[in-house]
Amino acid sequence: MKTAAQSVLPGQSRAHEVVLSVRALAVDIRTHRGTVRAVNDVNFEARAGETLALLGESGCGKSMTAKALAGIMDPVCDLAGGEVVLNGTDLAALTPKERLKFAGPELGIVFQDALTALNPVYTVGTQLGEAFRIHRGLGAKEAKVQAIELMERVGIPEPESRVNSYPHQFSGGMRQRILIAMAVALNPRLLIADEPTTALDVTVQAQIMQLLRKLREEGQMAVVLITHDLAVVAEEADSVAVMYAGNVVECGPVSEVFSDPRHPYTKGLLESVPVHVGRGARLLSIAGSPPELHDIPAGCVYQSRCPLVQDICRSERPQLLPVTDRPVNDRPVDDRPVDLQDDADDYAGALLSRPGRAAACHFSEEINNV
Amino acid sequence: MSEPLLQVDGLCKTFHVAKSARGNTRLKALDGINLTVGRGETLGLVGESGCGKSTLARTLMMLETPDEGTVTFEGTNPFGLRGKELLSWRRRVQMVFQDPFASLNARMNAGDIVSEPWATHRNLYPSSREREARVRELLHMVGLRPSDARKSPQEFSGGQRQRLGIARALALNPDVIILDEPVSALDLSVQAQILNLLNDLQQELGVSYIFISHDLTVVRHVADRVAVMYLGRIIETGATEEVFDHPRHPYTAALMSASPKLDVTGVKRDRIVLQGELPSPLDPPSGCRFRTRCWKAQDICAEVAPEPRVTAAPDGGLRLAECHFPLETVKGLTGATATAG
Ligand SMILES: Nc1ncnc2c1ncn2[C@@H]1O[C@H](COP(=O)(O)OP(=O)(O)O)[C@@H](O)[C@H]1O
Ligand SMILES: Nc1ncnc2c1ncn2[C@@H]1O[C@H](COP(=O)(O)OP(=O)(O)O)[C@@H](O)[C@H]1O
Ligand code: SF4
Ligand code: SF4
Ligand SMILES: [Mg+2]
Ligand SMILES: [Mg+2]
Numbered sequence: 001m002k003t004a005a006q007s008v009l010p011g012q013s014r015a016h017e018v019v020l021s022v023r024a025l026a027v028d029i030r031t032h033r034g035t036v037r038a039v040n041d042v043n044f045e046a047r048a049g050e051t052l053a054l055l056g057e058s059g060c061g062k063s064m065t066a067k068a069l070a071g072i073m074d075p076v077c078d079l080a081g082g083e084v085v086l087n088g089t090d091l092a093a094l095t096p097k098e099r100l101k102f103a104g105p106e107l108g109i110v111f112q113d114a115l116t117a118l119n120p121v122y123t124v125g126t127q128l129g130e131a132f133r134i135h136r137g138l139g140a141k142e143a144k145v146q147a148i149e150l151m152e153r154v155g156i157p158e159p160e161s162r163v164n165s166y167p168h169q170f171s172g173g174m175r176q177r178i179l180i181a182m183a184v185a186l187n188p189r190l191l192i193a194d195e196p197t198t199a200l201d202v203t204v205q206a207q208i209m210q211l212l213r214k215l216r217e218e219g220q221m222a223v224v225l226i227t228h229d230l231a232v233v234a235e236e237a238d239s240v241a242v243m244y245a246g247n248v249v250e251c252g253p254v255s256e257v258f259s260d261p262r263h264p265y266t267k268g269l270l271e272s273v274p275v276h277v278g279r280g281a282r283l284l285s286i287a288g289s290p291p292e293l294h295d296i297p298a299g300c301v302y303q304s305r306c307p308l309v310q311d312i313c314r315s316e317r318p319q320l321l322p323v324t325d326r327p328v329n330d331r332p333v334d335d336r337p338v339d340l341q342d343d344a345d346d347y348a349g350a351l352l353s354r355p356g357r358a359a360a361c362h363f364s365e366e367i368n369n370v
Numbered sequence: 371m372s373e374p375l376l377q378v379d380g381l382c383k384t385f386h387v388a389k390s391a392r393g394n395t396r397l398k399a400l401d402g403i404n405l406t407v408g409r410g411e412t413l414g415l416v417g418e419s420g421c422g423k424s425t426l427a428r429t430l431m432m433l434e435t436p437d438e439g440t441v442t443f444e445g446t447n448p449f450g451l452r453g454k455e456l457l458s459w460r461r462r463v464q465m466v467f468q469d470p471f472a473s474l475n476a477r478m479n480a481g482d483i484v485s486e487p488w489a490t491h492r493n494l495y496p497s498s499r500e501r502e503a504r505v506r507e508l509l510h511m512v513g514l515r516p517s518d519a520r521k522s523p524q525e526f527s528g529g530q531r532q533r534l535g536i537a538r539a540l541a542l543n544p545d546v547i548i549l550d551e552p553v554s555a556l557d558l559s560v561q562a563q564i565l566n567l568l569n570d571l572q573q574e575l576g577v578s579y580i581f582i583s584h585d586l587t588v589v590r591h592v593a594d595r596v597a598v599m600y601l602g603r604i605i606e607t608g609a610t611e612e613v614f615d616h617p618r619h620p621y622t623a624a625l626m627s628a629s630p631k632l633d634v635t636g637v638k639r640d641r642i643v644l645q646g647e648l649p650s651p652l653d654p655p656s657g658c659r660f661r662t663r664c665w666k667a668q669d670i671c672a673e674v675a676p677e678p679r680v681t682a683a684p685d686g687g688l689r690l691a692e693c694h695f696p697l698e699t700v701k702g703l704t705g706a707t708a709t710a711g
Contacts, residue, residue, distance in 0.1 A: 057557035171647055201418040201584065206628035206643045228557065231587065231630035235639075258632075272562040274591030275632050279610065280569055283591075285562035289527050
């Protein structure tokens with residue numbers, strides 16, 4: 001399925017190649033109580049043909065990050081620093097006009113609420129054809145042909161007869177397909193999907209996720225999937241960046257982060273899911289609630305809810321640093337690299353690096369294995 | 371199970387709406403609902419949006435009048451009651467909504483909100499001193515501070531607002547609380563706090579819950595039994611583990627399969643992904659209402675509506691599924707298939 005030997009179409013990325021690299025992204029909001037930092041030091045990479053999940057609870061800055069990547073921030077928000085390197089070009093350094101020209105065809109975005117994202121007074125055909133008229137210079141007729149083809153691609157039945165319908169004439173699931181079609185119209189290298197199924201029933205969510213996987217594989221797109229649902233991350237994503245109060249606090253391959261979290265917040269989230277505990281048994285929950293943007297403390301953003309908090313956490317903000325692994329002997333045998341499973345004694349105490357894994361915690365090595 | 375606290379038989383509710391494509395104007399939101407709720411038990415109610423969950427909840431709250439069928443509560447049909455008797459019945463079934471304050475006066479403080487039900491049920495706590503003490507007690511029960519009574523709803527976080535909604539539902543000492551998507555708007559960590567609270571209250575008070583949720587993981591955690599709804603009918607019921615682990619109705623199997631699972635090993639699983647869309651309840655399919663999306667459908671499914679089949683589950687409880695071709699139960703399970711009218 002994902003082989004590097006795959007043939008690469010022009011304009012397509014090579015499998016696993018880094019398509020998007022976000023470095024130290026920061027966004028400020030100007031409010032009547034002063035300027036606050038809503039996104040701070042966000043770092044991650046998205047690779048071709050893979051899905052990166054941005055995971056976090058509401059208000060942690062996921063949508064703000066998505067809008068900053070796409071260059072569609074609210075007027076009260078400012079990019080306060082960082083790089084957004086898409087396919088070799090730093091979008092943050094471009095003028096809005098250059099950015100539109102470059103990013104329009106290369107970056108597609110899907111929002112949660114299809115009804116507000118679509119314009120109620122234009123037919124879906126007109127809205128789907130827009131990208132072709134603007135970026136490809138097609139006429140109305142040709143654009144409509146493309147629109148019908150797109151509707152077919154995203155699984156909308158009877159596209160010829162429905163191309164002239166208005167958004168409200170479609171079900172919620174079909175509207176979400178239309179939004180996805182608009183986002184992938186020009187075969188972008190990067191697709192950002194901001195909670196694309198949150199308002200939908202699970203049966204429809206499964207259909208939409210299946211569609212996103214199909215499109216990702218066909219086009220070797222890099223997908224940034226924004227969600228608050230850990231199960232969706234476990235099922236859909238290759239890697240994950242966990243956000244808290246505007247910061248990425250942990251990232252890495254999903255299977256590793258979820259089976260061996262190295263940030264107390266990730267661990268707390270995993271333990272809050274009512275699974276693997278007996279029916280009616282007590283769930284471990286995280287006490288308290290996230291800090292307001294106006295009073296994010298100095299030091300670690302998670303300190304007020306963290307069971308491991310120490311003095312240093314209150315004074316020094318932990319950086320997102322590569323996870324240095326626990327000594328081999330501390331890990332269960334089948335969790336060691338294959339070549340170390342038999343003769344672990346020879347490697348007692350060896351620190352193994354885990355590629356792609358990082359956590360922002362002063363005590364990330366002391367978090368017990370779940 | 372002993373005598374159920376609440377029993378519903380053949381409940382129907384029709385709404386009159388604008389003409390559909392086929393000229394229908396009668397929307398059967400509930401089309402012959404049967405269910406029971408035992409004392410201290412939690413019944414989970416699941417199904418896609420529009421299948422009638424909230425209408426069922428509103429009918430049990432007597433906010434809607436059913437066109438057919440009966441509700442029996444400890445042997446009495448509340449729809450036959452008048453005056454004082456009706457009032458005292460109303461006290462016994464209470465409801466908690468997804469956002470309990472969407473419809474409430476923003477100028478009321480938390481104490482007013484919790485004590486408002488006593489305005490109609492005056493004899494419950496006649497003196498103002500009793501009422502004040504009871505407000506403090508209720509706030510304490512749901513994990514809020516006495517001083518919170520003076521705050522307005524806007525000053526509370528989502529989780530605290532839901533605690534307040536639960537305190538308000540408890541104010542009349544109900545026997546049954548219907549929870550309609552009570553944790554759906556909450557963040558995961560807060561959701562866990564509220565689920566723990568609901569569990570504690572049930573242990574302490576012996577109250578029964580009807581727990582409506584689209585989140586199957588949550589339902590599996592809280593419910594003793596589940597009822598699966600599809601287009602106005604309950605198409606499968608049984609003990610929670612039974613229904614989740616060995617669904618008999620294809621719709622239940624599809625719903626369970628579509629629900630994302632948190633499997634930390636990262637192994638991707640095969641899924642049943644239903645094709646097609648939910649039909650309009652105004653024009654439900656003939657025969658079996660699930661047939662337009664069912665991968666097991668045969669000719670008979672379009673002609674004859676399946677009768678509920680009752681099976682004995684290994685634990686001695688009853689399983690019910692409305693399907694001509696129910697899925698095999700897994701090997702090792704006993705249970706002769708019987709047909710019940
Ligand atoms: N236009 C705005 N003005 C002021 N604050 C905002 C604005 N948009 C978002 N915020 C705040 O920024 C933070 C991050 O918001 P958002 O990115 O939407 O969170 P998420 O998508 O993770 O739920 C939140 O605290 C939110 O209240
Ligand atoms: N007051 C009403 N008037 C007309 N139709 C209604 C009314 N209330 C609910 N319905 C319809 O009844 C069906 C069931 O709705 P509801 O009980 O809200 O479903 P659920 O809670 O499962 O999402 C839906 O098709 C809905 O549109
Ligand atoms: S840095 Fe300190 S407060 Fe922050 S997560 Fe780590 S242990 Fe907890
Ligand atoms: S009766 Fe037929 S259509 Fe209905 S669920 Fe069973 S097999 Fe499917
Ligand atoms: Mg958001
Ligand atoms: Mg509802």
